[in-house]
Amino acid sequence: xxxxxxxxxxxxxxxxxxxxxxxxxxxxxxxxxxxxxxxxxxxxxxxxxxxxxxxxxxxxxxxxxxxxxxxxxxxxxxxxxxxxxxxxxxxxxxxxxxxxxxxxxxxxxxxxxxxxxxxxxxxxxxxxxxxxxxxxxxxxxxxxxxxxxxxxxxxxxxxxxxxxxxxxxxxxxxxxxxxxxxxxxxxxxxxxxxxxxxxxxxxxxxxxxxxxxxxxxxxxxxxxxxxxxxxxxxxxxxxxxxxxxxxxxxxxxxxxxxxxxxxxxxxxxxxxxxxxxxxxxxxxxxxxxxxxxxxxxxxxxxxxxxxxxxxxxxxxxxxxxxxxxxxxxxxxxxxxxxxxxxxxxxxxxxxxxxxxxxxxxxxxxxxxxxxxxxxxxxxxxxxxxxxxxxxxxxxxxxxxxxxxxxxxxxxxxxxxxxxxxxxxxxxxxxxxxxxxxxxxxxxxxxxxxxxxxxxxxxxxxxxxx
Amino acid sequence: xxxxxxxxxxxxxxxxxxxxxxxxxxxxxxxxxxxxxxxxxxxxxxxxxxxxxxxxxxxxxxxxxxxxxxxxxxxxxxxxxxxxxxxxxxxxxxxxxxxxxxxxxxxxxxxxxxxxxxxxxxxxxxxxxxxxxxxxxxxxxxxxxxxxxxxxxxxxxxxxxxxxxxxxxxxxxxxxxxxxxxxxxxxxxxxxxxxxxxxxxxxxxxxxxxxxxxxxxxxxxxxxxxxxxxxxxxxxxxxxxxxxxxxxxxxxxxxxxxxxxxxxxxxxxxxxxxxxxxxxxxxxxxxxxxxxxxxxxxxxxxxxxxxxxxxxxxxxxxxxxxxxxxxxxxxxxxxxxxxxxxxxxxxxxxxxxxxxxxxxxxxxxxxxxxxxxxxxxxxxxxxxxxxxxxxxxxxxxxxxxxxxxxxxxxxxxxxxxxxxxxxxxxxxxxxxxxxxxxxxxxxxxxxxxxxxxxxxxxxxxxxxx
Numbered sequence: 001x002x003x004x005x006x007x008x009x010x011x012x013x014x015x016x017x018x019x020x021x022x023x024x025x026x027x028x029x030x031x032x033x034x035x036x037x038x039x040x041x042x043x044x045x046x047x048x049x050x051x052x053x054x055x056x057x058x059x060x061x062x063x064x065x066x067x068x069x070x071x072x073x074x075x076x077x078x079x080x081x082x083x084x085x086x087x088x089x090x091x092x093x094x095x096x097x098x099x100x101x102x103x104x105x106x107x108x109x110x111x112x113x114x115x116x117x118x119x120x121x122x123x124x125x126x127x128x129x130x131x132x133x134x135x136x137x138x139x140x141x142x143x144x145x146x147x148x149x150x151x152x153x154x155x156x157x158x159x160x161x162x163x164x165x166x167x168x169x170x171x172x173x174x175x176x177x178x179x180x181x182x183x184x185x186x187x188x189x190x191x192x193x194x195x196x197x198x199x200x201x202x203x204x205x206x207x208x209x210x211x212x213x214x215x216x217x218x219x220x221x222x223x224x225x226x227x228x229x230x231x232x233x234x235x236x237x238x239x240x241x242x243x244x245x246x247x248x249x250x251x252x253x254x255x256x257x258x259x260x261x262x263x264x265x266x267x268x269x270x271x272x273x274x275x276x277x278x279x280x281x282x283x284x285x286x287x288x289x290x291x292x293x294x295x296x297x298x299x300x301x302x303x304x305x306x307x308x309x310x311x312x313x314x315x316x317x318x319x320x321x322x323x324x325x326x327x328x329x330x331x332x333x334x335x336x337x338x339x340x341x342x343x344x345x346x347x348x349x350x351x352x353x354x355x356x357x358x359x360x361x362x363x364x365x366x367x368x369x370x371x372x373x374x375x376x377x378x379x380x381x382x383x384x385x386x387x388x389x390x391x392x393x394x395x396x397x398x399x400x401x402x403x404x405x406x407x408x409x410x411x412x413x414x415x416x417x418x419x420x421x422x423x424x425x426x427x428x429x430x431x432x433x434x435x436x437x438x439x440x441x442x443x444x445x446x447x448x449x450x451x452x453x454x455x456x457x458x459x460x461x462x463x464x465x
Numbered sequence: 466x467x468x469x470x471x472x473x474x475x476x477x478x479x480x481x482x483x484x485x486x487x488x489x490x491x492x493x494x495x496x497x498x499x500x501x502x503x504x505x506x507x508x509x510x511x512x513x514x515x516x517x518x519x520x521x522x523x524x525x526x527x528x529x530x531x532x533x534x535x536x537x538x539x540x541x542x543x544x545x546x547x548x549x550x551x552x553x554x555x556x557x558x559x560x561x562x563x564x565x566x567x568x569x570x571x572x573x574x575x576x577x578x579x580x581x582x583x584x585x586x587x588x589x590x591x592x593x594x595x596x597x598x599x600x601x602x603x604x605x606x607x608x609x610x611x612x613x614x615x616x617x618x619x620x621x622x623x624x625x626x627x628x629x630x631x632x633x634x635x636x637x638x639x640x641x642x643x644x645x646x647x648x649x650x651x652x653x654x655x656x657x658x659x660x661x662x663x664x665x666x667x668x669x670x671x672x673x674x675x676x677x678x679x680x681x682x683x684x685x686x687x688x689x690x691x692x693x694x695x696x697x698x699x700x701x702x703x704x705x706x707x708x709x710x711x712x713x714x715x716x717x718x719x720x721x722x723x724x725x726x727x728x729x730x731x732x733x734x735x736x737x738x739x740x741x742x743x744x745x746x747x748x749x750x751x752x753x754x755x756x757x758x759x760x761x762x763x764x765x766x767x768x769x770x771x772x773x774x775x776x777x778x779x780x781x782x783x784x785x786x787x788x789x790x791x792x793x794x795x796x797x798x799x800x801x802x803x804x805x806x807x808x809x810x811x812x813x814x815x816x817x818x819x820x821x822x823x824x825x826x827x828x829x830x831x832x833x834x835x836x837x838x839x840x841x842x843x844x845x846x847x848x849x850x851x852x853x854x855x856x857x858x859x860x861x862x863x864x865x866x867x868x869x870x871x872x873x874x875x876x877x878x879x880x881x882x883x884x885x886x887x888x889x890x891x892x893x894x895x896x897x898x899x900x901x902x903x904x905x906x907x908x909x910x911x912x913x914x915x916x917x918x919x920x921x922x923x924x925x926x927x928x929x930x
Binding site: 012016019020023046048049052057058062307308309310312313316317334335336337339340341342343344345346351353355380382383412413414415416417418419421422423425426427428431432434435436437438439440441442443444445447448462464 | 477481484485488511513514517522523527772773774775777778781782799800801802804805806807808809810811816818820845847848877878879880881882883884886887888890891892893896897899900901902903904905906907908909910912913927929
């Protein structure tokens with residue numbers, strides 16, 4: 001009999017499970033019936049591309065890689081603007097807002113996340129205030145930017161800063177409110193985060209308020225926001241307000257169905273992405289993406305990851321396990337790996353990267369570290385593109401193994417994050433990294449790279465420049 | 466008593482040993498007396514930067530990073546234009562051309578390599594013909610380019626191709642003669658080498674003759690070369706001729722002193738870079754760089770590496786061992802690693818990279834491989850710099866471990882070589898690489914990178930694009 005897979009959620013997580021299953025559909029003789037249910041109107045959207053659209057690099061519609069028709073034409077029951085109201089794991093059905101119940105053989109929960117909106121904003125009817133979670137939000141923000149003079153962003157993570165850069169680029173006076181002491185605390189220690197802050201202040205004129213303050217009020221005119229009030233009364237002019245803080249796993253449906261969540265707030269899964277219910281894991285229910293928690297690759301504690309890149313791996317684990325189960329083959333756990341959250345973001349011309357734990361996260365986990373920071377050009381100074389890069393490396397003080405890397409520079413950051421992730425996964429020690437040959441062409445690299453300098457500094461050796 | 470170190474050779478190898486020893490000199494209470502003997506007139510030259518100087522990116526003199534004075538001022542007995550005539554390992558002296566004998570406590574052999582010059586060229590007195598091994602050669606070539614119309618390059622390795630690009634950039638009709646079947650055979654399999662050939666033909670108008678032919682004659686006018694004759698009579702116009710083939714280890718002095726060389730022609734060393742003589746290794750004589758052979762990191766067979774990057778690691782091994790020995794500490798073997806020769810080269814706007822074994826080298830060693838090749842943009846197509854990259858990955862068919870990577874593209878190649886070298890050293894399998902998360906920002910990378918596509922192709926899986 002035809003097997004039915006129902007995917008709840010049409011962000012990157014749901015779409016990538018769908019795409020992986022489509023690619024392997026022909027392996028299943030009895031056929032594979034695929035349904036995807038999503039709230040938004042669109043098909044497959046590159047949400048990570050939205051901040052660049054606001055910056056004017058291209059139109060928002062360009063981020064829609066495939067319209068729903070693309071999936072409908074392949075025989076997928078692809079339903080947009082569809083609200084799921086209940087997951088019934090006993091009846092093995094999914095109920096949607098109009099009352100219809102869809103039966104499933106395999107259920108995939110990819111319900112994503114939602115920002116934590118301050119109370120003062122949640123209850124306003126003023127226009128110009130938006131979260132920044134999907135393309136519908138992007139369109140609202142774009143509309144609010146029209147004729148605006150002042151912008152306000154609540155949140156100092158990647159999305160908040162990318163939104164701020166978009167506003168500043170478009171000439172708006174831009175203020176960012178975030179917690180102390182520094183930017184991007186999930187990826188960068190304060191010393192590194194301060195480099196980003198200085199760049200955004202100097203190159204883009206963005207103003208930062210990093211303090212334990214919250215939005216306590218909003219004021220408007222003709223139904224549009226004109227200012228926000230923070231803390232005990234400071235008023236900041238704002239014609240457009242973006243709320244991009246505290247991205248919480250969207251787990252309501254799962255919790256109602258009795259599925260376990262962890263301390264991080266995310267759905268608990270095993271290595272095959274099966275969800276947990278009571279004492280067992282369900283062979284036919286999977287969860288992935290921003291609504292789930294991952295196992296940290298350094299501390300082995302559960303935490304959130306919420307990166308599109310994490311989803312790409314998880315979607316293969318889900319699809320491979322569904323196919324394997326249909327074929328009567330064993331579950332695949334080994335294809336999943338503890339998460340190192342390799343992160344990269346272009347923020348107003350500066351590229352920020354990190355992988356593994358930060359110094360702060362290591363301290364929280366009780367890990368003693370050796371750390372080294374170095375700044376160096378990425379290639380010989382007489383070649384075009386010879387820009388500086390600052391790298392901070394963290395080694396476990398006991399084993400000398402690399403456990404974290406942070407970078408700020410204008411190029412080569414993404415690739416270095418991938419390289420250092422390999423080094424962390426491989427358990428490379430400072431001594432080994434120091435004596436690892438690196439490829440050299442003076443127009444592309446230095447004979448002694450910043451990685452070596454940072455490593456030697458962590459080892460207490462003075463680098464030969 | 467002050468310990469005396471004599472370094473023979475002033476290329477990157479000799480200079481980097483010197484620089485590492487200078488950096489650690491203060492650790493030795495009794496003092497360290499440093500001598501470097503070199504043939505050329507210059508101090509520390511970035512020889513890898515010379516081809517770009519010929520292309521007009523900067524003056525040749527810019528490649529001299531430090532003049533001899535820089536080292537003399539630090540108390541180094543830095544002798545240029547000095548020919549060493551004998552190494553006496555019994556007397557522990559080095560004899561130079563004027564008859565002087567310098568005593569040493571530690572001897573470092575860094576005598577480099579020399580191209581194999583065809584007989585027909587070796588004996589000519591015509592001007593305009595040169596090897597391309599150092600800055601003196603570069604000056605000769607630059608002089609010959611003045612007013613020239615036609616250029617001829619013997620050699621299809623990195624140096625030969627970079628010279629050809631320099632000539633073509635300067636408007637010379639350029640012909641390259643090399644062996645069959647394809648370019649850069651040490652780094653690329655024929656399918657990948659052909660991409661480079663096509664690029665150089667189409668973008669730079671370079672003509673290639675890849676055949677088992679040798680230069681059999683040269684013709685001249687007024688003491689200057691006007692053409693070369695190849696094989697049994699084809700005459701090719703040439704006002705400038707560069708010989709850049711068959712780089713042989715320069716081991717005459719070492720062999721005369723009884724030091725062992727291997728099948729590759731290079732000096733044999735152990736992991737601490739001690740040379741072998743008779744049945745033993747000498748604690749006080751080291752060799753490194755282009756004159757030595759390395760242990761291959763995949764086959765564990767000896768071979769040549771001859772990269773500046775190899776020298777950087779070897780120079781630390783030599784310096785650390787000298788310091789360790791002076792201090793009465795044990796020799797350091799573990800800091801040396803089998804060589805994977807991570808290679809990158811910019812060749813006329815195209816960047817070529819490789820690490821580990823090629824398919825050809827694997828076949829020669831009897832290794833059965835799984836290979837996958839994929840071409841993809843390095844980032845989303847609507848971002849500036851979204852250029853294609855072709856990657857070929859080779860996995861050991863038995864263990865599925867990555868053993869080689871080859872790349873051709875316009876960006877991110879150097880960094881990817883470093884990443885994949887980490888993966889090879891770590892013993893990562895195709896399955897592990899496939900399911901390794903990679904950092905993502907659409908302006909910098911794709912959600913599913915070409916590395917994943919190439920890996921999945923090698924595994925027989927159709928990539929989800």
